Amino acid sequence: MFFTTTHKRINFLFVVIFIFIVAIIAKVFYIQVFQYKKLNTLAENLWSRNLPVTADRGRILDRNGNVLATNITTTSLVLIPNQIEDKERVSKDIAEILGVSYEAIYEHASKRSSIERVHPEGRGLSYEVAEKINNLNYDGVYLLKESKRHYPYDTVLSHTLGYVGIDNQGLSGIELKYDKELTGTNGAIKYFSDGKGNRLKLNEVYDEPISGLDVSLTIDIDIQLAIENELDNVVSKYNPDGALIIAMDPNNAEILGMASRPTFNSNEYQLATEEVINRNLPIWMTYEPGSTFKIITLASSLEEKTINLFEDRYYDGGGITVEGARIKCWKAGGHGDESFLQVVENSCNPGFVVMGQKLGKERLFKYIDNFGFGKKTGVDLNGESTGIMFDLDKVGPVELATTSFGQGISVTPIQQVTGVSAAINGGILYKPYIVKRLLEPETKATILENTKQEVRRVISEETSSLVRHTLESVVANGTGKNAYIENFRVGGKTGTAQKVNNGKYMVGNYIVSFIGFMPADNPQIVLYVAIDNPKGITQYGGTVSAPIAKNILKEAAGILNIPESKDAMPREYTWLDTKYNLLPDVTGMSKEEAVKTLKGYKIETNGDGDKVIYQEPEANTYVADGGIVRLMLNN
Amino acid sequence: MKRKCFDLLLFFCIIAISIFGIVMIYSASYIWADYKFHNPYKYVISQGIFFIVSLVIMVIVSKIDYKLYKDKANLILLVCFLLLILVLIPGIGTVRNGSRSWFGIGGLGVQPSEFSKIGLIIYVSKYLSTNEKNIKYIIKGVLPLFLVIGVFFFLIMLEPDFGQAFVIVVTLVAIIFISGVNFSFFVKIGLCALLGIVGLIIAAPYRMARIISYLNPWVDPLGSGFQIIQSLYAIGPGGILGQGFLKSRQKHFYLPEPQTDFIFSIISEEFGFLGVLIVTSLFVFIFIRCVKISKRATNSFGKYLAFGLGFGILIQACINLMVVVGLIPVTG
Secondary structure (H helix, E strand, O other), rough: OOOOOHHHHHHHHHHOOOOOHHHHHHHHHHHHHHHHHHHHHHHHHHHHHEEOOOOOOOOOOOOOOEEEEEEEEEEEEEOOOOHHHOHHHHHHHHHHHHHOOHHHHHHHHHOOOOEEEEEOOOOOOHHHHHHHHHHOOOOOOEEEEEEEEOOOOOOOOOHHHOEOOOOOOOOOOOOHHHHHOOOOOOEEEEEOOOOOOOEEOOOOHHHHEEHHHEEOOOOHHHHHHHHHHHHHHHHHOOOOOOEEEEEEEEEOOOOEEEEEOOOHHHHHHHHHHHHHHHHOOOHHHHHHHHHEEEEEEHHHHHHHHOOOOOOOOOOOEEEEOOOOOEEEEEOOOOOOOEEEEHHHHHOOOHHHHHHHHHHHHHHHHHHHHHOOOOOOOOOOOOOOOOOOOOOOOOOOOOHHHHHHHHOEEHHHHHHHHHHHHHOOOOOOEOOOOOOEEEEOOOOOEEEEEEEOOOEEEEEOHHHHHHHHHHHHHHHOOOOHHHHHHOOOOOOOEEEEEEEEEEEEEEEEEEEEEEEEOOOOOOOOHHHEEEEOOOOOOOOOHHHHHHHHHHHHHHHHHHHHHOOOOOOOOOOOOOOOOOEEEEEOOOOOOOOHHHHOOOOOEEEEEEEEOEEEEEEOOOOOOOEEEEEEEEEEEEO | OOOOOOOHHHHHHHHHHHHHHHHHHHHHHHHHHHHHOOOOOOHHHHHHHHHHHHHHHHHHHHOOOHHHHHHHHHHHHHHHHHHHHHHEEEEEEEOOOOOEEEEOOOEEOOOOOHHHHHHHHHHHHHHHHHOOOOOHHHHHHHHHHHHHHHHHHHHHHHOOOHHOOOHHHHHHHHHHOOOOOHHHHHHEEEHHHHHHHHHHHOOOHHHEEEEEEEHOHHOOOOOOOOOHHHHHHHHHHOOOOOOOOOOOOOOOOOOOOOOOHHHHHHHHHHHHHHHHHHHHHHHHHHHHHHHHHHHHHOOHHHHHHHHHHHHHHHHHHHHHHHHHHOOOOOOO
16 A cells, blocks of 8 residues: 555554553552552641640549649640741730740741740740730731649649649659659641641641540548648747658558648749759658657567567666667656566667667567668659668677667658558558559549559567557557547657767757557558757657647548547546546436536536436547536426 | 544544643642732633634634645745744743743733644645655755754754754654654664763763652752652542542642643642543543544645644653653653
């Protein structure tokens, strides 16, 4: 054919073009199918911008759900420089509202970043300020909701709660220790932006922030408030160098309350020195415990049966000589002949030296170790100290003697409370803890629960029971009298510890303490009070610390629903003390009869008639001489 | 070939692809048009006017016997030549995107190089059909033709518009190729070009690296690779079915000139692989019809003309699409 060549060549070029087209289609298929994921991710990154939405930090609650640390919503300013058209005007107006320099805001507004946080000038804005900025209605100026930490009780429990920085990061206390759990996951408003940085009106995604977990403590806010209140009184009354109180449930070593002075306000931590903030005295401070430590010597001796409290006797002539060193009793002239029960009641140092000698250093130090002294208790708080023990090889007769009555060694308050709890709870040492559970904030579901953790059995139930009895008699008859509460069974021990300065004991400068528990037959609370160098009062634990402990224990009885008891050890009276008598039952008697029976009491009557139908207080409660008894009369 | 034999299939294909083009120009351009001219319909209105004018011209042209073009080929080429000279004169020709290649008429613009393409196709078709005996001889037949083509190539390169000049030359060479010029001639041209390239690479091996880096835009994502990467960001996320009509994101100031060179990227983004298949199928179909017409033509001028016009459209489309999908580098 005439056109054969032409037609062949047309077909050839058609095939060439067709191959081109197929190559293009194949390449598009490759891009859209095989490279889809990669390109889509890259492109999403190019298009999308994130406006961060901060997650709420978990709250801190007490054991009953009272809020100790929470969040209040504030607003903070964020600029998207690309979207601001007139940077000068926007900067001027914002600087005016915030009351800061124009230059500072202009610098933020002209940063080459996609999202600029106006930090610190634009953080934590009040509603009024935020409203004003919002009313400007400028493009590229955003207000983001932010949460700010708030501690409704201000100074209460501040050492333990700690505080957070401006970005809500935990910096001390529980806030630091449980920072990971408390911190939520920030969310974002993800929007798409065009090539010039303007917001597009399509496909906005709200990435919801996940709130942090609530932390529920073992603290009981009412007990805590009682403690804080007493500490405030102590400070105003005695102006001590320091003061601390811990309350613990001895049956599981949960901390019910703890506080110390000097203190600070978690909301205004900037005003306090780092020293004050970081020293959580109940776990940080170490000092020679003094006589409260005698409980450990007592419990060890009873367990080893090296003394019989009631039958073994000791003659205290005012001191004892150990390896040529004279150890004096605090009572000039000594206590004379006494049973070992009285040795404890009188807190007689020479008597305790003898107790220590009977045990021997191996056994005494084994028990000290078993009661948890000389190492951290492992409480879930930062900043715990270890304390200082004698190296067993270096313990001679003098060291053994002083350790027996709590001098020469150095311990922390938390060690004492935990150790004494073990001595009186039936003999088991538990690991103390302050975080009870972690809760999911919406559903309140428990994510993690701490339960009591037994470290070891230290003494037997029977020994522990005997320790309780002995310490109850210390309060009823001995040095702890000032902690005696009518109709409640209180046990305890005072302490007046000498402080060491430059290797020497200081004169007239003591840490006066009291450790008590209640009720003595079935302890629900152990309370430790220590006051460092109180001024203007005789520095004895019995005179300063015991009355404080008494006030708190009285309140704790109501808070913990500890019932009154008729079986309390009767108190031994000195001429200083008011005498308490058991009130007889006068209901059913005639008025005249009742008045005769209640001789020595002040009587107030109520109602007409001649027959007593009701009396207050009830029969068989202790009432002081000259106390008021109200009678309800009827016919 | 019968007079007034109107290829309906070709007609509908072209109408379909034109209307789709108008719609996509709207989708691709309204953001830019609104930003630059405060009128989102700016580009789509021009394109609509062109479409209507083109329809009118098409009706007129379809009434004219194509043999008339053969008679007037020299005159047509002369007019094109003058227009190409005129456009280079500042004040008459306007500059767009760095090339003085436009006549502004109101808000619209026309490129004389486009007319030259048609004029040259007519001229070359005529030349080849009237010199069938001479074209076997390189010096007597082909060389004069190449001289004419060379002059036009030179004029268009003065604007400069390399892309357009390249398309025209390739189209004309394709027409010369089908006219039956010795295959060895093309093989020699091809070999020379290949040897030249190989020689250059051997002389300086870094050129190879440069070619490879042109093909891999990620090497320089903010420079030479920028446009291709932006194009890939449009095509890739389109996936099989696309983001949906008007839902392109890359047209929001990411992809430069989305309504012109890179409109195919926006089509891929909004209609996905399916849209790409439809558009390329339409092009192939148009070419098939042109080839068919060419083969049915009873005289060589008609054959060359029909094939040349179809090939011109296709080669231009192919080069554009290959650039957009990253098969060949952006500049040349």
